[in-house]
Amino acid sequence: MRVLEFLQKYTVTFVFISGFIVISGLGVTYFQIKDELPRIPKNLRYLNHQPPTEIYSRDGKVLKTLGDRGYMTLDLISPNFQKAIIAVEDSTFYEHHGLDLLAILRAFYKNTVKGKAAEGGSTITQQLAKNLFFSFEKSYERKLKELLMAFQIESTFSKPEILEAYANQIYFGKGAYGVNKASQIYFGKNPSELNLLQSAVLAAIPKSPNKINPINNKEASIHRASYVLQRMVDEGYISETDRSEALKSELNLRATNTKQNPDSYFVDYVLNEMEEMYEKEFIHFGGLKIFTTLDSNMQKAAHDAAKHHVKFLESRMIKEEGQENLEVAVVTVDNQSGAIRVLLGGLDYSKSQFNRAVSNNRMPGSSFKPFVYMSAFENLGYHPGTVIVDEPISLDIPGTTPWEPNNFNDKFKGPVILKEALAKSLNVISAKLMYELSPKRVIKTARKFGIKSPLKNNYSLALGSSGVSALELASAYSVIANLGTYKEPFLVFRVEDYGGNTLYDHFIEKSKRFSEKEIYPLLDMMKGVVENGSGRVVRRVGFDHPAGGKTGTTNDFRDSWFTGFTKNYSTSVWVGFDDNSPLIGPNGRGLTGAHAAAPIWGRYMKKIHKNIKKKEFELPDDVRYEQVNYHNGFFSPKKSKDTMRVALHSGVVLPLKPAGIVAENMKSVKLAQTAQPKKLKIQIKSKKNINAPKRQIPVVASIPKFTPNQENLDTQVWYMLNLKKASLGQSQRVPTGLLVNFLHNTKELAGKGKHRIKRARGNAIDHLYRTMGSLNKQTPNGYSLEKVMTQPEITNFKNNTNH
Structure with a gap:
C-alpha cells in the first residue's frame, strides 16, 4: 500500500523521472541488441500476409489451413469498433509513442511487489510488435524487445496504419483472426456494418477469446461488452444514453456457418494440444506443417456408421417434443503405437462444437x-x-x-x-x-x-459411477490388447517449420503395467463377452475378426457404451443425449450398450478391417x-x-x-x-x-435349509470322501464355500446314522480346519466351522488330540 500511495502522491514527478530513465535505458539497449531485432517492413500490411500453417492427416489430406485473415483497410472497418478497441485496450493510443509508462509501472508493481505472474501493460503498438517474435513464454527479455520494436513501429508508421494492422491480426476466438473474419463468423456481415453493441462485443473478445466469445458464452460476452461500452463513455466516444440503448438492442448473433465436417473435432483437439507447446500466434501464423495421426478414411467410416445407426434409433425411439438429437462419440487407438486414428466428438460440428470424445462427464x-x-x-x-x-x-x-x-x-x-x-x-x-x-x-x-x-472413492464405482472419456476407455482397453503394455495416446507425430526443419518428433511412450500371464485371462474373458455375452451383437452385424470388448449401460439408460479391441485397434463408442435424457425404445424399454453402441462399433470395425488379415492374440x-x-x-x-x-x-x-461322473450328470454338480x-x-x-x-x-x-436330491447328494458325498486323495495343490485350491455349504445342508442327515455322510463330513471338517485354523474363525460369508457342525462332532473334534 505504501508503494501505491507514493506513486499516487508523486505521479507526475515519478512518471517524468521514470520516463527519462526508461527512454535512456532503451536507447542504450537498442544499440546493444539491434542486430537481434527483426526488420520493420515498408508496409505494415505485410505483417498480415505470413505463410499459413497447415494440418495434415496421416494419409496426406489437408485437414485445416490456418492464418487466412481476410485483410480489411481501416476505412472498411466500423468507427464504432475502432473506438471500442482503443477504449478497452489502449486508451492513450493517440498520445503515446509506443509505450504507456503508467500501465508499465502498474504491471511492474503487480509483478514485482505482489509477486504475481508476468502481467501486461502492453499498448496496441506493443501487441502488434509481439507478433513479429513468436516468443513461447512471458518474460522480461521479450517485453524489452517489444518496447524497442514498438518505438521503431511508432517512428515509422502513422497511428491509422498501426491501428489497421492491429485490427487485422488480433484473435477473436472460433479460429477468427482479424476483424473481418470475426464479423463474418459472429454476425454474418462486413466489419463496416457493425453496430455499437456488436463492435463492443468484438472488442471484448481478445481478453479471453475462448471464454468471452458470444458463441461459447453469450452471457459473459455481453457482460464484458458492457464494460467496453462504459470505457467508451469514460473516454468521451459515446454518451451514457448511447451505452444504455446499445445494451437494450438485439445482438443478432449468427452462429458459424461451418459445413458438416467430422474431422473438425480432431483438429480442435490437435490445436488444444499444440497450444500447450507453443504460443497461439506461432501455431496459426508460423507457416508450420503439423502432421497428425488421424486416418481420414477411418474417421469417415466411423462417422458413416454412427449416422446410419443413430438415424435408425431415432426412427424408433420414444422422444419428447422438442428433445434434442441423439449424439455419438467414437475414438480409435492404434494398439501398436498409441496413435489416435479416429476422434469423432459428435455427429454435426456445425451444430455443436462440444467434443464428446474427450469429455469425462459421462459414466461408463x-x-x-x-x-x-x-x-x-x-x-x-x-x-x-x-x-x-x-x-x-x-x-x-x-x-x-x-x-x-x-x-x-x-x-x-x-x-x-x-x-x-x-x-x-x-x-x-x-x-x-x-x-x-x-x-x-x-x-x-x-x-x-x-x-x-477423477474417480469416486465409493462402492458404486464397481458399476461405473464415475465419469471417464471415450479416449480414456479406448486407450485403457488397448492395454489389454497389448498384453499389459500401456502406450500413451497421441495426435501429432511431427511438426515442421516453413523451411522443412523438424521442430517436434513424437517419441512413443510405453510402459509395462501388467505381465502377460496376468492380463491374458482378462483378455480371454472379454473375448467371451463378444462370443457369448452382452457384446455378441457385433457378430450379428457381420464383424468376424478375433475381438474382445464390453458393453456399458448406466442407470436409467442415460449412457450407452461399447468399447472393444482387435489385434490392431481399440475403439470406444458412446451414444446418448447431451442433456442426460434416457434412451427409450419403441416398447418403452431402455436402450442398452448392446442396442445403441455395439452395432456402431461392429459396422465400423467391419469396414476398417476389410483389407486386414485376421490376427489372433498370442497365448503366453x-x-x-x-x-x-x-x-x-x-x-x-x-x-x-x-x-x-x-x-x-x-x-x-x-x-x-x-x-466317473458322466456328462449327463454335470448339471447336477x-x-x-x-x-x-x-x-x-x-x-x-x-x-x-x-x-x-x-x-x-x-x-x-x-x-x-433345503433337501438335496439323491443324485446331487451322492455327487457331493463322493467329492468329500475323495478330498484326501487330491494332490496338495488341488486340495489347497478347494473353495471354502463349497465345503461350508455341504456341511450346512447335511447337518441334519449326520444324526440319522448315515455312515458315508458322517465320513464325508469328517473329511470336509478336517480340510476346513487345516484352512481356517479354528472352529470359531468366520469365512468371508460369515460362517464358522462350529456353526455348521453337530454337537457330537464338536465334542469328538475337541477330544481328538491331533487337533
Whole structure:
C-alpha cells in the first residue's frame, strides 16, 4: 500500500523521472541488441500476409489451413469498433509513442511487489510488435524487445496504419483472426456494418477469446461488452444514453456457418494440444506443417456408421417434443503405437462444437468392470474360474443408505465363475468384488490402465459411477490388447517449420503395467463377452475378426457404451443425449450398450478391417486353457452346455472334479445355493470400528435349509470322501464355500446314522480346519466351522488330540 500511495502522491514527478530513465535505458539497449531485432517492413500490411500453417492427416489430406485473415483497410472497418478497441485496450493510443509508462509501472508493481505472474501493460503498438517474435513464454527479455520494436513501429508508421494492422491480426476466438473474419463468423456481415453493441462485443473478445466469445458464452460476452461500452463513455466516444440503448438492442448473433465436417473435432483437439507447446500466434501464423495421426478414411467410416445407426434409433425411439438429437462419440487407438486414428466428438460440428470424445462427464457403466475384475486377479488371487454366488445382497455402508445392487434383468444365476459373470455383465458379482477389494484398490488398478479422470472413492464405482472419456476407455482397453503394455495416446507425430526443419518428433511412450500371464485371462474373458455375452451383437452385424470388448449401460439408460479391441485397434463408442435424457425404445424399454453402441462399433470395425488379415492374440507361454463347469469351477474334460473354456496362468490349479461322473450328470454338480429361493437376501453389514485397522468381517443371515436330491447328494458325498486323495495343490485350491455349504445342508442327515455322510463330513471338517485354523474363525460369508457342525462332532473334534 505504501508503494501505491507514493506513486499516487508523486505521479507526475515519478512518471517524468521514470520516463527519462526508461527512454535512456532503451536507447542504450537498442544499440546493444539491434542486430537481434527483426526488420520493420515498408508496409505494415505485410505483417498480415505470413505463410499459413497447415494440418495434415496421416494419409496426406489437408485437414485445416490456418492464418487466412481476410485483410480489411481501416476505412472498411466500423468507427464504432475502432473506438471500442482503443477504449478497452489502449486508451492513450493517440498520445503515446509506443509505450504507456503508467500501465508499465502498474504491471511492474503487480509483478514485482505482489509477486504475481508476468502481467501486461502492453499498448496496441506493443501487441502488434509481439507478433513479429513468436516468443513461447512471458518474460522480461521479450517485453524489452517489444518496447524497442514498438518505438521503431511508432517512428515509422502513422497511428491509422498501426491501428489497421492491429485490427487485422488480433484473435477473436472460433479460429477468427482479424476483424473481418470475426464479423463474418459472429454476425454474418462486413466489419463496416457493425453496430455499437456488436463492435463492443468484438472488442471484448481478445481478453479471453475462448471464454468471452458470444458463441461459447453469450452471457459473459455481453457482460464484458458492457464494460467496453462504459470505457467508451469514460473516454468521451459515446454518451451514457448511447451505452444504455446499445445494451437494450438485439445482438443478432449468427452462429458459424461451418459445413458438416467430422474431422473438425480432431483438429480442435490437435490445436488444444499444440497450444500447450507453443504460443497461439506461432501455431496459426508460423507457416508450420503439423502432421497428425488421424486416418481420414477411418474417421469417415466411423462417422458413416454412427449416422446410419443413430438415424435408425431415432426412427424408433420414444422422444419428447422438442428433445434434442441423439449424439455419438467414437475414438480409435492404434494398439501398436498409441496413435489416435479416429476422434469423432459428435455427429454435426456445425451444430455443436462440444467434443464428446474427450469429455469425462459421462459414466461408463459396465465398461468399467474389467478394471474391477483385474484388481481381483491382482489383489485376491482370483481367476476366470473362481466361483462367486450371484444373489440379492444389501450392502450397509457406513454413512450411507444401504446399497442393493441388482442385475439388469432382476434375475440371479446362483454360483457362477467370473468369466461367465463378466460375459453376462452381472452387477452383483462386480459389487461383491468391489466390497472385498475396497474402492481404493480398484482405483489404483484403473490408474495402471491409464484412466486419469477423477474417480469416486465409493462402492458404486464397481458399476461405473464415475465419469471417464471415450479416449480414456479406448486407450485403457488397448492395454489389454497389448498384453499389459500401456502406450500413451497421441495426435501429432511431427511438426515442421516453413523451411522443412523438424521442430517436434513424437517419441512413443510405453510402459509395462501388467505381465502377460496376468492380463491374458482378462483378455480371454472379454473375448467371451463378444462370443457369448452382452457384446455378441457385433457378430450379428457381420464383424468376424478375433475381438474382445464390453458393453456399458448406466442407470436409467442415460449412457450407452461399447468399447472393444482387435489385434490392431481399440475403439470406444458412446451414444446418448447431451442433456442426460434416457434412451427409450419403441416398447418403452431402455436402450442398452448392446442396442445403441455395439452395432456402431461392429459396422465400423467391419469396414476398417476389410483389407486386414485376421490376427489372433498370442497365448503366453505360461498360460493354458482348461474346461470347467461354470457353476462350480470344477475341471471338466467333457464339453457340455454347462462347461466353458477359461484361460489360466501357471499358478492356478483348479478344484478336484469327481471322477466317473458322466456328462449327463454335470448339471447336477451344483451347490446348495443353486436351489435356494430367489428371494434370499444376504445382509452384508460393515460396522464402523475406529480401533480396527482392517475392514470388519461381514455378517451374513442364515441360509434356509433345503433337501438335496439323491443324485446331487451322492455327487457331493463322493467329492468329500475323495478330498484326501487330491494332490496338495488341488486340495489347497478347494473353495471354502463349497465345503461350508455341504456341511450346512447335511447337518441334519449326520444324526440319522448315515455312515458315508458322517465320513464325508469328517473329511470336509478336517480340510476346513487345516484352512481356517479354528472352529470359531468366520469365512468371508460369515460362517464358522462350529456353526455348521453337530454337537457330537464338536465334542469328538475337541477330544481328538491331533487337533
